[in-house]
Amino acid sequence: MVIPERIKILFKEYQIEQREGLHDGADDLYGQICYFDEKILLNSSCSEDQKKATLIHEIVHGLDEMYGIDLKEKQVEKLGNAFYMLHKENPNTFERGDVV
Numbered sequence: 001m002v003i004p005e006r007i008k009i010l011f012k013e014y015q016i017e018q019r020e021g022l023h024d025g026a027d028d029l030y031g032q033i034c035y036f037d038e039k040i041l042l043n044s045s046c047s048e049d050q051k052k053a054t055l056i057h058e059i060v061h062g063l064d065e066m067y068g069i070d071l072k073e074k075q076v077e078k079l080g081n082a083f084y085m086l087h088k089e090n091p092n093t094f095e096r097g098d099v100v
Contacts (some may be wrong), residue, residue, distance in 0.1 A: 001052050001087055001088075003016060003042070003051060003052065003055060004016060007040070007059065009059065009062040009063060009066055012035075012062070013038060014033070014038050014039060014062065015038065015040070017040070017041050017042070018041075018044040018051070019041050019042070020044050022042075022043040030046055030050060030051075030054040030057075031054035031055065031057065031058050033058040033061045033062055033065075035062075040058045040059075042054055042055060042058075049088075052084060053080065053084040056083050056084045057076060057077065057081075057084075059080075060076045064076065
């Protein structure tokens with residue numbers, strides 16, 4: 001999995017940026033989705049695995065917002081981790097050219 005420069009979620013196209021010192025005022029963050037600015041921010045200090053897992057987590061937030069699913073944070077965490085592990089354990093399944 002390569003972290004792209006942008007990703008499209010329904011009609012919104014989110015820029016993906018890596019930044020140092022990402023926090024919500026009190027706590028450091030692995031990542032954050034900014035719905036109005038259409039950005040997904042990833043903490044550049046994290047490992048590559050953590051950045052990828054965080055990107056999927058933020059994508060789940062984006063899907064939740066766009067489709068009005070109303071997931072709780074714990075559900076987003078579990079789905080994000082599940083999708084990341086699915087990809088990590090089956091990498092060729094999601095590579096370009098392998099989709100039938």
